[in-house]
Every structure is written in C-alpha cells, then in structure tokens.
Amino acid sequence: MSIFASTQIILAVMVVTYIITKALKVSTELSMFAAAIAGALAGGAGIPARHIVEGAFTYLDIILIFITATLFMNILKESGGVAYVIRGILRKFHRNKVVLFVLITFLLLIPGALTGAGSVTVLITGSMIAVVLGYMGISKPKTAAIIFILAGLSAAAPPVSLWAMITAAGVNMPYVGFFLPLLIPCLLLSLLTIFILGWSKKPVNLKKALEELPEASPKMNWLRVFLPFLVFLLLVLAGRIWPHSFPVIGLPLMFMAAASVSLLLSPVRLNFLKISRETVHQLLPLIGTLTCVGILVQIMTLTGVRGLIAITIVTLPLIVVLLTLFLVLPVSEAVLMWGAAPVLGVPLVLLFNTIGLNPIIALAGMSVIWPLGDALPPTAIIGRLTHTAVEMREPYSRLLKYCLIPGAIIMIVGTLMVVFSKKLAFLTLL
Amino acid sequence: MSVKWLFIRKGISAISGLILLVFAGVSFYKSRHLKEPVVLSPGVSQVKKLSEYFTGIKGTINDSNVYILEGEKPGGTILLIGGTHPEEPAARLTTWIFTENAVVEQGKLIVINSANRSASTVTRLGGAYPPDFTIPTSWGGQKFRMGDRWSNPLDQWPDPEVYIHYPSRQELAYVDIRNLNRTFPGRPNGTLTEKTCYALTQLIRKEKVDIVIDLHEAELQYPVISTIVAHQNGLDLAALASMIISGTEGFNIGVEYSPPALHGLSHREIGDHTDAISLLLEAPEPFLDATRGRTDRALLLEGKDEFVVKAGRHGLLFEKMDENGWPIDVRIGRHCSTILQIIELWSEEKPDKTVKVREVPRYTDVIEKGTGYFLRNPAKADPKKIYYE
Numbered sequence: 065m066s067i068f069a070s071t072q073i074i075l076a077v078m079v080v081t082y083i084i085t086k087a088l089k090v091s092t093e094l095s096m097f098a099a100a101i102a103g104a105l106a107g108g109a110g111i112p113a114r115h116i117v118e119g120a121f122t123y124l125d126i127i128l129i130f131i132t133a134t135l136f137m138n139i140l141k142e143s144g145g146v147a148y149v150i151r152g153i154l155r156k157f158h159r160n161k162v163v164l165f166v167l168i169t170f171l172l173l174i175p176g177a178l179t180g181a182g183s184v185t186v187l188i189t190g191s192m193i194a195v196v197l198g199y200m201g202i203s204k205p206k207t208a209a210i211i212f213i214l215a216g217l218s219a220a221a222p223p224v225s226l227w228a229m230i231t232a233a234g235v236n237m238p239y240v241g242f243f244l245p246l247l248i249p250c251l252l253l254s255l256l257t258i259f260i261l262g263w264s265k266k267p268v269n270l271k272k273a274l275e276e277l278p279e280a281s282p283k284m285n286w287l288r289v290f291l292p293f294l295v296f297l298l299l300v301l302a303g304r305i306w307p308h309s310f311p312v313i314g315l316p317l318m319f320m321a322a323a324s325v326s327l328l329l330s331p332v333r334l335n336f337l338k339i340s341r342e343t344v345h346q347l348l349p350l351i352g353t354l355t356c357v358g359i360l361v362q363i364m365t366l367t368g369v370r371g372l373i374a375i376t377i378v379t380l381p382l383i384v385v386l387l388t389l390f391l392v393l394p395v396s397e398a399v400l401m402w403g404a405a406p407v408l409g410v411p412l413v414l415l416f417n418t419i420g421l422n423p424i425i426a427l428a429g430m431s432v433i434w435p436l437g438d439a440l441p442p443t444a445i446i447g448r449l450t451h452t453a454v455e456m457r458e459p460y461s462r463l464l465k466y467c468l469i470p471g472a473i474i475m476i477v478g479t480l481m482v483v484f485s486k487k488l489a490f491l492t493l494l
Numbered sequence: 495m496s497v498k499w500l501f502i503r504k505g506i507s508a509i510s511g512l513i514l515l516v517f518a519g520v521s522f523y524k525s526r527h528l529k530e531p532v533v534l535s536p537g538v539s540q541v542k543k544l545s546e547y548f549t550g551i552k553g554t555i556n557d558s559n560v561y562i563l564e565g566e567k568p569g570g571t572i573l574l575i576g577g578t579h580p581e582e583p584a585a586r587l588t589t590w591i592f593t594e595n596a597v598v599e600q601g602k603l604i605v606i607n608s609a610n611r612s613a614s615t616v617t618r619l620g621g622a623y624p625p626d627f628t629i630p631t632s633w634g635g636q637k638f639r640m641g642d643r644w645s646n647p648l649d650q651w652p653d654p655e656v657y658i659h660y661p662s663r664q665e666l667a668y669v670d671i672r673n674l675n676r677t678f679p680g681r682p683n684g685t686l687t688e689k690t691c692y693a694l695t696q697l698i699r700k701e702k703v704d705i706v707i708d709l710h711e712a713e714l715q716y717p718v719i720s721t722i723v724a725h726q727n728g729l730d731l732a733a734l735a736s737m738i739i740s741g742t743e744g745f746n747i748g749v750e751y752s753p754p755a756l757h758g759l760s761h762r763e764i765g766d767h768t769d770a771i772s773l774l775l776e777a778p779e780p781f782l783d784a785t786r787g788r789t790d791r792a793l794l795l796e797g798k799d800e801f802v803v804k805a806g807r808h809g810l811l812f813e814k815m816d817e818n819g820w821p822i823d824v825r826i827g828r829h830c831s832t833i834l835q836i837i838e839l840w841s842e843e844k845p846d847k848t849v850k851v852r853e854v855p856r857y858t859d860v861i862e863k864g865t866g867y868f869l870r871n872p873a874k875a876d877p878k879k880i881y882y883e
Contacts, residue, residue: 067787067800107788115622117518122619125652179655180668224656229667235717238756239665300655307658308681312671314652358620366622368787368801375785375801379808403620407784411715411810418809 071368077106078369082442093352096442100356100363107367119362123354123401125316126183130350130449132319133187135343136292139323141191142339143330144280145289150195151277152286158268161200165262168193169254172211176218177250178300179315180226182435182446185215188293191453199273201266208454209466212447213257213474216435221250226402227431231409237423241492245428248491249477253432257470283331292326350448357443361400370400370407378411382419385412386483390475393430397437398444404434422485424492429481436471439464525625526615526646528639530883532590532607533870535853537563537597541881544606547700548693550682555612555649556690559881560697561593561605563851569601570704570847572837573770575694576607577883578674578760580614580641582711583627583794584777584825587638589709591830591868592854601841601849604701608883610674610690612649614641622789629795629822631866633873640794644672650686660684662757670758675708678763695768703770704847705731705840708760709829711779714802714811721748722832723774725765731843732773735836743831743857745824775832777825778813785810795822827860 081102085095100119104112140146157164172193176185190211197207220227222243232239299318302310327334344351364370377392378385385392389412396404409430416426439447444460451460481488534541540562545552547560558577576589589607596603608614617623617640628635650672657671658664660681670676672687680691698706705728712719724732732749740746752761752772765772780786780802781794787801798819806815834854841848855868872880 071787113514113517114521114625116514117522118617118619119622181655223665224668226667229656229665230669233667233670238753239667240755303654304656304658307654307663308660308684312652312654312685315655316652361620362622365620365789368789371783371785371787371799371801375804378785378810379804410784411805414715414717415810 067368068372071372074103074106074367075369075372078103078364091352092442093349093356096353096356096360100360103363103367103369107363109363109366112363112366115362115366116359119359120355122358122361122403125314126181127351127354128316129181129319130183130187130347131344132316132323133184134347135340136319136323136326137187137191138339138343139326139330139334139336140289140292142334143288143326143332144278144284145326146192146195147278148280148284149192149289150199151274151280153196154199154268154270154273158270161263164200165258166255168196169214169251169258172214173218173221173250173254176215177221178224180219180224180229181315182215182219182438183449184315185218186211186446186449186453190215190450194454195277197262199277200262200268201264202262204454204456205458205462206261206466208450208456208463209470210258210261211454212439212450212463213467213470214254215446215450216438217250217254217257217432217474219435220246220431222246225431227405227409227434228427230402230405231413231427231430235410235413235417235423241424241494242428244491244493245425245481245488246431249428249432249481253470253474253477256473260470261466281331288329288331291329292322295325296322346452350445353443353445353448357399357401360442361403374407374411377408378415382415385415386479389430389479389482390433393433393478394437394440397434398440398442401438401443401445404437416482416485420486421482422489422492424494425485425488426482429478429485432481433475433478436467436474439467521625525617525639528626528637530638531636531872532559532561532593532881532883533872533875534561534879534881535563535593535595535597537853538593539564544690544693544697547697548682548689550689551686551693554686554689555615555646556610556686558606558608558611559883561607563596563598563603563605565598565600565602565850567600570840570844570849571602571604571701572840572849573604573698573701573703573706574606574833575609575706575708575760576605577609577611577614577641578708579643579710580608580610580639581618581623581643581782582709582779583638583640584711584779584822584829585709586614587629587822587865588826588829588833591826591860591865592833594870595853595855595868596851597853599850599852601847602701603849603851604697604703606694609694610645610687611883612645612686613643613672613674614639614883616642616646616648618642624789624791624794627791627794629866629869630864631869631871633871635866636869644669645674645687647672659758660688664757666758673758675710675760676758678758678760679767695764698764698768698770703768704844705771705773705836706760706764707833707836708772708774710774710776711782711825712776713782713784714778714780714813714815715783715785715805717812718750719776719778719813720746720828721750721776723750723752723761723776725752725761725772727765728771728773731771731836731839734839735832738839739832739835743835745828745831745857747828747832773836775829777828778820779825780815780820797821797825823860823865826865827855827857830855830860831857
C-alpha cells in the first residue's frame with residue numbers, strides 16, 4: 065500500500081471517529097481527542113503519551129492570555145466600570161452614529177493590532193462595545209458578527225500580524241513593507257462591516273437605555289476605569305519603545321497588572337477568588353478546545369495526515385489554488401490556528417513568488433482572509449469567545465449567518481490582493 | 495447523570511490523565527537530561543566553557559563546551575558553530591566528526607557542538623518530533639537528542655508580543671526572540687538567547703577568529719538551500735569554494751548573498767559587528783518540510799518522503815528530491831567537504847593565516863563508511879577524554 069493510501073486511511077479513521085463521537089453527543093473537545101487517539105492507533109503509534117502531552121501544551125500561551133484578559137474584564141465589570149463607560153458613551157454620542165461607529169472601529173482595531181491576537185480585542189473592548197451596540201438597537205447576533213469580524217481584522221492589522229510574520233520568517237523574508245498592505249484593507253473592511261451590519265436610521269432610545277443599564281457606584285469615575293487600561297497600554301508601549309531595557313513580561317502578566325489595578329481602584333469590595341473561579345469556569349470549554357486541537361494537530365503531524373492535507377492543497381492547479389484560497393485559508397485556520405501559516409502559508413507564498421506575484425501583497429491578502437476561520441469548527445475559538453463575551457443566547461449559527469456578507473467581501477478583497485499583487489506592489493513602499 | 499457515575503467518570507479521567515503525564519514526564523525528563531558523549535580527538539588541546547568569554551551565561555544551560563584544536567605552527571583561526579538550530583541534526587553531527595577526529599597542524603580550529611544547548615532539550619510543540627535518534631556504529635550506536643529551532647521555554651519565557659531585534663530594532667515574529675539565528679550580535683543584558691549570541695560574538699572577538707562557519711539544514715521548500723550564505727566580506731571565498739566543490743567533491747553547492755535588511759542572522763551580524771568573515775552552510779533536510787508525511791526517526795535519518803517528492807514534481811522545491819531522499823550521511827558529508835574546502839582555499843589565499851586540518855572525512859568518505867564510523871566508542875575511551883553535551 066502506498067504511503068498516500070495508508071495516510072488517507074488514517075485520515076478517514078480520524079474523521080469517522082469524530083463523526084461517531086459527535087453523533088453520540090460527546091463534546092467537541094472529547095470528540096477531537098478521540099479522533100486523535102484513533103488516528104495514532106491507526107497510524108501504528110499506539111497511545112503516544114509524549115505526543116499527547118506535548119500537543120496539549122501547544123497553545124498554553126494563548127490560554128493564559130484568555131484567562132488573564134477575561135479576569136481583568138470581569139473585575140472591571142463587577143466594579144461597575146463597564147456600566148459607567150457604556151452610560152458615558154451613550155450620553156455623549158447617541159445623536160451621532162457615524163462618529164460613534166468610527167470610534168468603535170478604532171476601539172476594536174487597536175488591541176488586536178498591537179498584540180496580534182483577535183481574542184484580546186474581544187476580551188478587552190468587545191464585551192463593552194457589545195452593550196453599546198445593543199442599546200443602539202442592534203441585535204446580539206449582529207453585534208457578535210461585528211465584533212468577530214473586526215477582531216479578526218484587528219489581528220491581521222499592523223503592526224503585529226502573526227500570520228504574516230510567521231510566514232515571512234518561514235520564507236526568509238523580512239517583516240517589512242507590510243504596513244500599508246495590511247492597514248488599508250483592514251481599516252476599510254472594518255468600516256464597511258460595521259456600517260453594513262450596524263447601520264439603521266432608528267435613533268438610540270437614550271432614556272430607556274439609561275433606565276435599563278445597571279447603575280455604577282457613585283464613586284466610579286473615568287480615572288478608575290481608564291487607569292487599568294493605561295497600565296496595560298503603558299506596559300505594551302514600554303516593551304516597544306524600550307525593548308532592550310524593559311524586561312519581557314508577556315501579555316498574561318500585563319493583563320494581570322491591569323486586573324490588579326482595577327481591583328485596587330474598585331469603588332466596591334470585590335471577591336477576587338470568586339471572580340477568578342467564575343472566569344476559569346466561563347473559559348473552560350475554550351481551554352478544552354485549544355488543548356484538544358493541539359493534541360489533534362500533533363497526532364496529525366505524527367501520522368502524516370497534516371502533510372497529506374498540505375500537499376493535496378498546494379499541488380492543486382494554480383487557478384484552483386487561487387479560486388479556493390477563500391475556502392482553504394479559513395479552513396486551515398479553523399484546524400491549525402496560527403499553525404496554518406507555516407503549514408500552508410509558506411508553500412503558498414513560495415508558489416506565488418515562483419509565478420511572479422508580489423509575495424508581500426499576496427501574503428497580506430492571505431492574512432486578511434485567514435482570521436475568518438476563527439469562527440469555523442472544530443475550533444471556532446474567536447467566534448465562540450465572541451459568542452460568550454456578547455452574552456448571546458441565540459444559537460451560534462446566527463452569528464455565522466451575519467458574518468456571511470462581510471466575510472464574502474473580505475474573501476473577495478483578499479483573493480484580489482493575491483491575484484493583483486504585482487500591480488499593488490507600490491503599497492509596500494519598497 | 496447520577497452522582498456515582500459522575501464520580502466514576504471523573505476518577506477514570508483523572509487516573510488516565512495522570513498515567514499520560516507520568517509516561518510523558520519520564521520521556522521529557524530523559525530527553526532533557528540525555529548525555530551525549532564527545533570523545534575528544536587527539537587534536538583537541540583545550541576544552542573551555544562559553545562563559546569564559548562572557549560570564550553572563552555562567553551556570554546557564556547554554557554555557558556550552560568550546561573545543562579548541564591548535565596546531566604547532568601559528569596561523570589563522572576558524573570557528574565552527576553547530577547546534578544553532580538543534581532540529582537540524584546534520585549540523586550538530588558534523589561538529590562531532592570534527593571534535594572526535596580532527597587534528598590541526600597549523601592555526602586554530604574552534605568547535606561548538608551545541609551553540610543553543612537549551613534548544614536541544616525540547617522538541618517543537620505540534621511538530622511531533624521524535625525525542626532522540628541513534629546513529630549506528632560498529633560498537634552499537636550513539637544516541638543524540640533531537641531539538642527544536644527555538645530555546646526551551648523552560649529556560650526563556652515568556653515571549654513578547656513582537657520581538658524587536660537589537661540593535662537594528664527590526665520587528666520579527668515573537669517566537670524568534672528564542673531563535674539563536676535571529677538574535678546576533680546579542681547583548682549582555684538580554685534574554686538567554688541574546689546573551690548566548692553575545693558570548694559567541696565575544697569569543698569571535700577575543701580569539702580573533704578569521705572565519706565563522708555556522709552549520710544548518712533547511713527544508714526543501716525554503717529558497718536558501720544547498721548553499722553557502724555569505725556576508726559581503728566573504729563572498730569571494732564562498733564563490734570560489736562553491737565553484738571548486740561543485741567541480742571536485744561530487745555535489746553542487748550554491749552561493750547566496752546575505753541580505754543587508756535581514757537582521758539577527760549570523761551571516762549578517764557577525765560580519766557587521768566583528769572582523770570575522772561570516773558564512774552559513776545549508777544542507778537539505780526533508781524532515782523539516784511542511785508537506786512531509788509521517789514524522790519519525792526514519793525520516794530524520796534517511797530523508798525519504800513521498801509527499802515531499804510530490805511537492806518536487808509540482809515545482810515547489812528549491813532542491814531536487816527523489817526516492818533516494820537526503821540521508822543524514824549525505825548531509826553531513828556535504829558539510830564536512832564544504833568546511834574543508836573553505837579552510838583550504840582560505841589557507842591558499844592567506845598563507846600567514848593558514849589553518850591545516852587533517853583526519854576529517856570528506857563527502858565520499860562519509861557516504862561510503864557512514865557517519866557512525868567516525869564516532870568514537872566512549873566505553874573504550876580514556877574517561878578524561880570524554881566530555882558531555
């Protein structure tokens with residue numbers, strides 16, 4: 065039997081195991097774990113303890129960011145800071161939706177652009193913006209779609225776009241010339257999304273909104289709300305301005321510092337342990353997914369299934385590669401997350417470079433499409449995080465439904481950037 | 495679900511998790527603490543520690559051994575760096591061949607087998623690397639650690655959101671702050687990886703090294719492959735070596751100019767920040783290709799993979815790939831011959847800086863006899879002559 069046939073059988077065993085366990089109403093996380101074990105057994109690797117545990121740690125850093133950022137936001141919420149901010153924004157901007165939408169776009173783009181993680185956008189500004197949008201008469205599924213799409217674009221936006229950075233490193237290309245090719249589509253597509261999904265002529269019912277919104281403590285003020293954010297921002301900026309004299313503390317510790325300041329400044333007494341426990345409980349499904357995805361990817365790599373998928377995609381006819389980018393990139397992101405950059409990004413950029421396309425613009429176009437996969441199963445990490453942060457009670461599929469139009473526009477723009485990358489090369493300023 | 499059933503289910507899950515952790519923990523511990531013996535060649539005159547050149551890394555995992563081979567006559571000084579990326583095993587094994595066999599008649603040869611020892615104690619998350627591999631020998635075999643491209647997070651963590659290179663301030667992927675070949679020239683108050691680069695730079699300055707050769711392997715989908723990457727100060731030497739090797743040694747090797755805008759790499763920064771000529775050698779390693787099939791020891795050692803062959807048929811590779819693959823003996827042989835040829839050409843060109851090395855096998859010798867033939871049996875060696883990596 066050829067190696068292709070045997071690897072296809074392993075892949076089939078993994079897929080069938082996943083389908084059966086899901087049919088038996090086993091959770092997504094455990095179904096992925098079962099698929100990984102079945103793949104390892106089918107591949108003759110037995111139960112490879114080392115690989116299972118190693119894979120489980122793949123996304124440890126992201127998990128820590130999720131936990132600490134959510135803890136920070138939950139402390140802010142419990143202290144009354146979130147209610148205070150929303151009441152303030154609504155009072156100030158309820159008459160001018162255009163200004164408000166532009167402001168919201170920047171508030172959603174900045175955290176992800178600075179950190180490279182859409183999850184940070186969702187956790188830091190997403191939940192607050194969701195409430196504001198809610199009182200503007202936008203439904204929760206639409207709100208979630210706006211926040212998800214803008215969070216994805218914020219992760220792709222400069223200065224830190226991990227897909228572009230990881231792929232560039234993989235092809236020995238300096239991470240220069242990406243600023244405008246990433247900024248222009250991310251900014252325009254974000255504005256387009258918020259206006260498509262959020263625009264209505266219906267005025268904000270300020271009186272009703274203020275009545276329904278919880279009252280913040282009278283002692284709450286802008287300083288108490290913004291000082292923790294300022295601490296976070298200063299820590300991020302200090303690392304950028306003085307990278308060689310300021311210690312590397314990492315995003316989780318930055319969020320913990322912000323959380324500590326928020327706790328200290330809270331006008332009401334907070335039960336830190338209770339909030340911490342609830343935070344971890346709230347995030348447990350996501351943590352489980354990330355852990356099991358790591359295991360699944362490790363076993364796919366061990367057995368050759370990952371290679372089979374990669375080689376199948378990159379050896380398709382060029383026209384098919386270009387026309388299916390909109391599908392292949394999000395699906396690879398859904399399975400591998402940032403791991404999609406070295407697995408597919410590197411061979412695709414090399415392929416595009418070989419046929420004379422501009423690798424920087426092509427990679428920027430791909431980087432804009434990739435984040436859409438964060439709403440798709442099996443991981444759907446950012447999509448599910450948004451679903452939770454927005455406190456959406458409707459089924460998850462409603463979020464996906466509202467993502468369709470902006471998602472399609474993003475796919476078209478990204479693909480066109482790849483196809484016309486040579487003509488857009490002036491954007492690199494190189 | 496009844497409380498009893500829930501309790502049983504949680505109990506089974508906890509015990510299963512614990513069993514996995516114990517088995518995995520033993521494997522991680524063993525590979526991190528695997529001792530790799532180096533039986534010194536009669537040509538090794540001194541073994542120093544890297545911290546002797548920069549005390550800032552004393553006591554750290556990267557305080558690596560520095561093997562010094564000196565000839566009776568004065569001459570030039572060559573530094574071989576292995577283990578910059580320990581996921582590229584042919585690079586490390588080439589340095590073993592030198593430290594266990596080379597005899598220097600003139601000048602000085604300095605060899606480092608594990609430049610980033612920390613990275614040799616961890617395998618890539620999601621990469622499914624085997625923890626170790628064995629090179630067969632007539633006396634059984636010698637086991638080596640398989641490593642990663644980046645320093646072990648146990649030794650350097652956390653990473654920043656973006657890595658800003660010193661001193662260029664170029665922004666690089668966050669994880670590259672643990673990549674020894676992105677942190678040159680290093681800095682004394684930096685991270686472990688940056689400090690290691692600083693120690694290497696100090697060694698180059700203090701030992702007045704003339705040529706630095708940094709050994710690597712690359713995936714076949716990477717455009718910089720089967721080549722000598724040269725700083726502008728070593729371009730002529732590299733071009734001449736490439737020409738002669740391609741004509742006489744039985745394999746082809748190209749030359750690449752070190753891009754001035756790509757910072758942190760040894761071929762750029764060592765050339766810019768020291769007086770040494772800086773060269774980097776790349777050999778093909780299909781094990782690293784993103785489209786590789788089953789990830790195991792066989793692929794690592796034999797370099798055969800049908801998926802990568804298919805990628806080659808579609809024009810996606812920058813090096814030929816057929817059913818013969820790229821066995822580790824071929825990759826090590828290429829490195830040995832290229833190093834020897836560079837040293838010989840240098841010596842011809844600069845007679846006052848001559849370095850004469852013998853007893854090191856060339857490409858055809860390594861392929862004919864196998865790498866294991868050139869590894870010495872530590873069980874039969876004088877214990878005073880054994881060092882561990």
